[in-house]
Amino acid sequence: MSGKCYIARSSQTAARLLGEEMVIISAGDPRVFSLNEVATVIWEAADGRTPLDEIIADRVCAEFEVTPQVALKDAEELVQELSSHGILLVSDQPIVRPASPPRETP
Amino acid sequence: MTPLAAGIGRSALVIEIGGIPIRLHTDDPAFRKLLEQRYAGFVSTTSEVRFDFQIELMPPQTISPDEDVRVHWDSGRWSMERGDFRAEWDPAAASGRIRQTANPYSIDSVLRILHTLLLATEGGFLVHAASAVRNGRAFLFAGLSGAGKTTIARLAPADATLLTDEISYVRRLNDDYYAFGTPFTGELARLGENIRAPLGALYLLVQGRENKIEPISPADAARGLLANILFFARDPKLVQSVFHAACAFTDRVPVRQLTFLPDARVWEMIA
Numbered sequence: 093m094s095g096k097c098y099i100a101r102s103s104q105t106a107a108r109l110l111g112e113e114m115v116i117i118s119a120g121d122p123r124v125f126s127l128n129e130v131a132t133v134i135w136e137a138a139d140g141r142t143p144l145d146e147i148i149a150d151r152v153c154a155e156f157e158v159t160p161q162v163a164l165k166d167a168e169e170l171v172q173e174l175s176s177h178g179i180l181l182v183s184d185q186p187i188v189r190p191a192s193p194p195r196e197t198p
Numbered sequence: 199m200t201p202l203a204a205g206i207g208r209s210a211l212v213i214e215i216g217g218i219p220i221r222l223h224t225d226d227p228a229f230r231k232l233l234e235q236r237y238a239g240f241v242s243t244t245s246e247v248r249f250d251f252q253i254e255l256m257p258p259q260t261i262s263p264d265e266d267v268r269v270h271w272d273s274g275r276w277s278m279e280r281g282d283f284r285a286e287w288d289p290a291a292a293s294g295r296i297r298q299t300a301n302p303y304s305i306d307s308v309l310r311i312l313h314t315l316l317l318a319t320e321g322g323f324l325v326h327a328a329s330a331v332r333n334g335r336a337f338l339f340a341g342l343s344g345a346g347k348t349t350i351a352r353l354a355p356a357d358a359t360l361l362t363d364e365i366s367y368v369r370r371l372n373d374d375y376y377a378f379g380t381p382f383t384g385e386l387a388r389l390g391e392n393i394r395a396p397l398g399a400l401y402l403l404v405q406g407r408e409n410k411i412e413p414i415s416p417a418d419a420a421r422g423l424l425a426n427i428l429f430f431a432r433d434p435k436l437v438q439s440v441f442h443a444a445c446a447f448t449d450r451v452p453v454r455q456l457t458f459l460p461d462a463r464v465w466e467m468i469a
Contacts, residue, residue: 106438117437124424
């Protein structure tokens, strides 16, 4: 990916933190998705306004022992994967439409 | 009784599954008789029903048996279609219409779909699971085809009451979960008892070399349950409702993995 990348949670999803895993389901896909701790941080920060590189620098690298370069490369792969399943929206512009809440509180 | 009321009484049949009475109207006495036999034990005499459905019987040549089920929400109505039936349900009007051929399988499918839609708004669901009541509590044994639902049901001891060997019915009532008997049968072809009991546990079935019950993570519990919940509509709000219903269920009801040998000793662990 080149330039700024903005990500937002799709409103077609439902998500909940169960134990240490973020479990996600999408209306358009019968599968159940699970995110690990790092991916969960990215998912929760996916507000459509914060660029991915800022999420990596401010959230991921601040919480986990990983270099920005490695984290960004992994994050880009994750974003592409989640986007292909329709559970994450990706754009080179800020995404202004309302996204789903990061998680449902029990 | 007025002539109109007398006419309704002759042609209508109330089928109460999961404590939800639904009145079916048919002009065909033979089909009504078929329904009485198919849903024996679930036919109710109540006059207080949640919904009325008019059944219109179609000639057999209109069947297209290879079509998949399609369920969608449009203009305040649910539409349910397959090769052998077309149905509409207007929740606000508490009524609907079913067009099908004279067979018990089409109406069975419509009722399953209808109950999944009803339960999704109430925190309940239908799930691929055998279920039985023992010592006053209900136990669910979930798994897709071949997991062992019928085997578990067949091995149940005499003091267990079978609710179903195929499709279990779960409702949330006052923050507690109950399993209800259903007429939805699997290989046993035996209708469940029309009773309910508070849920004791959900077991995710795995066949193995020994009988054992193991704890699983909350995420695995939700995944295991979601994989077995009957899901017909891809409407986003409905999908979200079912997801949160499954998560809420796993918060309150113990979910375990049950590995079992195909013999009756597995029931020594279920009480």
